Amino acid sequence: MITKSASDVSNCKYSYLFTKNARTSWFKTLDALSVYKNKKLTLLLPAYIGINEKEGSGVFDAVIKNGADVVFYRVTDNLQVDISDFNNKLKSNDIDVVLVIHYFGFSRVDMDSIRTICEKLNAILVEDCAHAFYINADNSKIGNYGDYSFYSLHKYLATSTGGMLKINNTSLPNPVLDINDKIDFDALEKFASSDFKKIATIRHRNYLAYEEHLATDKNIDVLFKLESTDIPQTFAIRVKNGLREKLYFYLLEKDVPTVALYYRLIPQITENEFPNSLLISNEILNLPVHQDTKISEVVYICEKIKEFFSNEQNRN
Structure with a gap:
């Protein structure tokens, strides 16, 4: 039927969810995947995750809250994926979800090979882009390889809050956000108006x-x-x-x-x-x-x- 005006809210739409912060995006992704797989998750994480008295751990607090089991892989001298250790850990453990963190906004690792081995071993790949800001860059080494990629707006914009989850693999579930999980209007406005x-x-x-x-x-x-x-x-x-x-x-x-x-x-x-x-x-x-x-x-x-x-x- 020919419509007078556009009415399909899913048409010509990016698969983005705007969240309170990056850690909310990460936790809600784990929560959705636990339900999707109907099991306790086993995660493969980089062995460089911080914690402090004031904020806790943005990455690991979500893992603890989810209750997942964890295997760590080594990082190189400049905080990139140690591919040899990564591959060994992925092959020798029943891994459900892999996390790659792009520290300080840089990627100097072969994300194609990481994507390939994750697909081969049926592991879901998530990119932590909290330090990165390559959201719409089609040729970027960051944010386009993971089944999910999450971002932290306050690390790039003049706002104290705000996160975003990009869903690259639409065959996987969209996390369900409660009202308290969503971005506030001021942060969203800064995102929309930023150059x-x-x-x-x-x-x-x-x-x-x-x-x-x-x-x-x-x-x-x-x-x-x-x-x-x-x-x-x-x-x-x-x-x-x-x-x-x-x-x-x-x-x-x-x-x-x-x-x-x-x-x-x-x-x-x-x-x-x-x-x-x-x-x-x-x-x-x-x-x-x-x-x-x-x-x-x-x-x-x-x-x-x-x-x-x-x-x-x-x-x-």
Whole structure:
């Protein structure tokens, strides 16, 4: 029947659910898959998941709430999937759901091969894109491989809340959201009115400025060299010689806000089994690249970092 106006709410529609935050998207996905599979889930997770006193653990709190069993796979020196360990764990365990976390907005792993082995072993792949913002990029290495991908709006926009779940495999169930699970209007309005391309351009520019000033500094390791399609969440470095905490407080005294993301890991990730994970957590420091950051501020931060290491060298 010919209609006077459009009435099919499912027509020409992205498969997005807007949630209170990213952890809600993750938990509601696990909840839906538990019902779908009619069993207690077994998850394959990266061995680099943080926790803190104020917020708990965005990833693991949802896992505990769901009651799933967990197997951990190793990560590399720059927090990518250790493919060998990943494949071994996936093959030797009856895994229902696999989680890949794109730390700080970067992917330097073959997501095609991960997608292929998950399909072969009938494991559902979920991408944690909380640090990433590639929602509509068709050629992105991030967010288009998982059966589900979830995002955290407040990590990219000027809002304190808001998450999004992207359902790439429409043969799997859509999570059911209660009213308290849904995004608030202010966060949704900021999402709808934001210029994503401009945000990406500024973040890209700021990251390149850090690279210019810090990439050759022997006191740190820069985790990722920027590629043209990258949209960074922060400029992530590893501070050598046990000086991360000291540098953090030095910068704080100089009015430089930094954060050490995942500086403390969940207790299930032990140093005995995952020494590399604990080493990274003791060295990680994240410098701001967000769209409010000016180039002059990036230069100032880099000057203060060099000043700190110069002072340390003079003391020794």
